[in-house]
Amino acid sequence: MKRYMVVWVGMFFVVVCVSLYLMMETVSSNMGKSSDINTVLIEEKIAKIKSDIHKNKNLINDIKDIVRKMTRGDREAAEKLEKVLRENLNEEEEVDKPQVQVPVVKADIKSPDVKSKGAVQVSEKTCGLAEGPNANSDVQMLQLFDFLKFDNPDGGAWKQGWPVTYEKDRWGKDNVLHVVVIPHTHCDPGWVKTLNDYYHQQVKPILDNMVIKLEQDKRRKFMYAEMSFFSIWWDEISEEKRERVKKLIANKQFEIVTGGWVMNDEANTHYAAMVDQMIEGNQYIHGITGAKPESGWAIDPFGHTPTMAYILKRSGFKNMLIQRVHYSVKKHFAKERSLEFMWRQNWDYGGATDMFCHMMPFYSYDVPHTCGPEPAVCCQFDFARLAPSRYSCPWSIPPKAIDDNNVAKRAKMLIDQYKKKASLYRGNVVLIPLGDDFRYDKLEEWDKQYNNYQKIFDYLKKTPELGVQAEFGTLSDYFNKLYEVTGTAKGSRPKDFPVLSGDFFTYADRDDHYWSGYYTSRPFYKNFDRLLESTLRSAEIAFTLAKAHQDKHKMVNLQSETLMKQLVDSRRSLGLFQHHDAITGTAKDFVVEDYGRRLLTALTDSKKVIVESIAYLTAKKDYKDKVEHMFNLDESREHHDSLPEKNVIAVSSDPVVVLFYNSLGHAREQVVKIHISSPHVKVTDPNGNTVATQTDPYWIDKEEASLERYKVSFVANVPALGVSRYLIKEAKDNQKNVHSQITFYSSEAEITDQGPFHMKTESLGDFTLETSRLEAHFTGDTGLLQSVTMKSSKKTYQSTVSFQSYGARGGKEKSGAYLFLPDGGARILKGHGVIRVVKGPVVSEVTVFMSHVQHVVRLHNSPGTDGLTVDIYNLVDIRDQTNFEMGMKVSTDIKNKDREFCSDLNGFQMQKHKTLDKLPLQANYYPMPAMAYIEDDEHRFSLLTAQSLGVASLKQGEIEVIMDRRLNQDDNRGLGQGVRDNKLTPNRFRLLFEPRNSPVVKEKTDGFPSLQAHTSYLHLIHPLLTIPQREGEKTPEVVPSFSALETPLPCDVHLLNLRTLQGKPDSNVDKYKPKKEAGLLLHRLGLDCALPNSGLQCKDTQGKIAFGDMFKDFKPSKITETSLTLLHEKESISPETSVQLKPMEIHSYRVTW
């Protein structure tokens, strides 16, 4: 009976509570009429009452349920009832007196007001490029796209061109056409075979044969591009053979072209990694042979970027060649004889960045498409196809060996092709590549090609009236001949040759086959690439500083050779992945896995270098103990294709040290998150102050929180290029630690509190997340973002997030790893699962569990840049789909005229695009390695991305990206398989809404991110690195905070790298002995100042840097300005003087400590 009494008392209490609330509502709304009560407060109160009514309804149902069970004689029911009532009554008591005590569970979750450090004043001079004129060029690619019809008429023998003719007497004895035949081999460091298999089966014999066959005849030439293969070979060959190779380089029979670690992709790559793989390759080849490459050779990347022209220019190159350009563009340039031009950066009005560029005119780089416009003829001059051979001519006319009887006839045929090709160019010199993929791997192939061609060359020499002189040459031989006959200084613009600015995306090789699929293919590894790029950079910088510290203080304990080896290996793994079949996602599954394993090893090694170097730099005393005993990595990955698992920091009453490392040149204030073993913590900053923290659940399932691990978030302050030490310990009574509150929408289960967290379920209704700087509004129907209000401007931006899919079209030609051939427009993906909302004073987030994506929108209540963006994390899973491409779209109210939008080229510069109706959908997709934005005269919306993906703005106000693609079939470009090895793939984005304070400059062909966007992007891809103390060790004695910089870098200067130079790369003894020299790369960003900034901790110096004031304890003894890959020395700079950096330019220096 007593128990029944309790039940009825409990129910009575519930009813009274509900009535009281209803009365309170009446009272407060009456009060509202007479006094000026904040409507927000009223809304909050109503929301609270609604929630309580809902909860009480549930409670009553629970009680009814238990009572029913009791009447059926359930013995445990009575106890359950007691428990339910006890818990609920206690909670109500707490609600009555919230002011007296702030209990852990029910603490105020309203975001405290955080104030940013204010805006940085940026001089107009700093932003001159955004307002300035376009490059002064003859051809602007953006305008050309507007102009071209993009029709595809059948051109006859030259299918994509026209029947080329030339005047009979154009060339003769006195006006000779010079033909440079360039034997080459194209070696992919991984594609349908792995790097090692290609090396052993093909590349090793190619290079071995090269030495033998070039030595046989001084007139023979050969060239080679990929240092990844070359270094494996060099390590294997004898000293005697190495000397023979050096001789062939010195006498110019053998040329290293580009000399990067790979022939990098140009769409998905980030400029930091492009530069890095160029430094690695160029430093390597120079270190072993003394060679300094001067011509760029890119015959296979799927579209071309002006960023590469810039990198080559600043690396001291004189010329470059490109091949895969849209067939309509090629045809137009061939007609205009503009296939050779000075490639000028969009932002360079005067021409300081001009790079002489040769564009190949035809379909492919193989012999049938390089000797002239008619493949059936040219194929007959690929003597590797001479029977017996594994190659043949698909045009059914086989080659014929050249002999005295046929040489005249055959030479005539060939020079007809040469002359036709030459008539598409302006100079009297024609470039004839002679090679293909992995050619010259058999000795007899060398003989076939070189002997037959030599016979033709000899005949032409004897027959000057034909007006053609031909010889073997390298790429530089060709350019040098052209400079010679046009009377031009090396690398300068030959008279009347055009100047071009813009890019060569999106590539189509035939019909409507646009290569925009590879902008997204294998996105898991595209994401991994950026992660490694950032981690390796942080490791390079930390190691260089630790090494300088060791040298200065004459300490010995840094394991510098071990660390240097880890760095060199990691550089090469990152470099390898920049290959145009690696980061592009166009290799076979097992090759992708080979890359993946290398990326994971490199990532782990780079982290080890960071941990050891940072421990070394922050140690209070000389560094005695090995760090492995002191600090730990923050996360681990079981496998290259698994997601990382954060290491949990075990907290107790003894403080645990956690270091945060900021590798950027500016101080940072931002939210950090670590995983801990207790929900009750106290975090102390470097000054000993307790910081405000938020404990969140660690989810083991959608609706289930772990009771063993938790996440704690707080705002960390870390100095420029420095480290801050935070102490973390378990503390039950910490008023500054708040537990987040969790609400589930459209959950089937009724969820109640779990562990220390207050959880509830609610029926659908629109909701808002709020920080002190912005509000994000969500629709209750789907849980997806609808709009964002920036509190500073009080402007609400529509920003509707939706998910969509494309299918693959029918017919013979379908989407594959390279091609995007959709079956029409995108379909919106409907339906959603559970919506989980976590609110707290530091970070709030919404997670929507949809069928192919776990979608998280996160707001940080931070005074730093992370407080001004809406972060999106999508975990995409399309493994159960076929011919399915999954995208995310953000629809805004921005009126971008003509559907113009800017997307970046390699994270280095912004290129404007226009969505054109005359082009198919897939042609309007562009690469987005870093960001894209749309704007009108008043506002700009930027989408920042942590991984490279395809992007488009198909309708006004919209930006859409493809996040993963699963395709069942090959797309006939040689790969021989579809893309079906999809993973659970993370995608990270940031949305940034900015007001413009001046109208858009309509004529501009490029664009510039704001300082805010640059900084937000840098913070996105270079997160603060967490270095926790190793469990069970005594508290390490480290300094509370450390900065390597006396003066932080100016706002617009990015420390691109600080990279210690390797000892002699082919020495057995000094290979990994670090030099006392490092390459310092500073990039001055190009800004648009028409957009405000906030929350930055830096200054604008208009590009002025004083090295003497820059490094605190690491004053360099010598600084020399160099070319980008550190090969060409410019002038020596006194550390005391200051230098002026130019906007957009990367400045590089050799620094000796």
Ligand SMILES: [Zn+2]
């Ligand atoms: Zn290739």
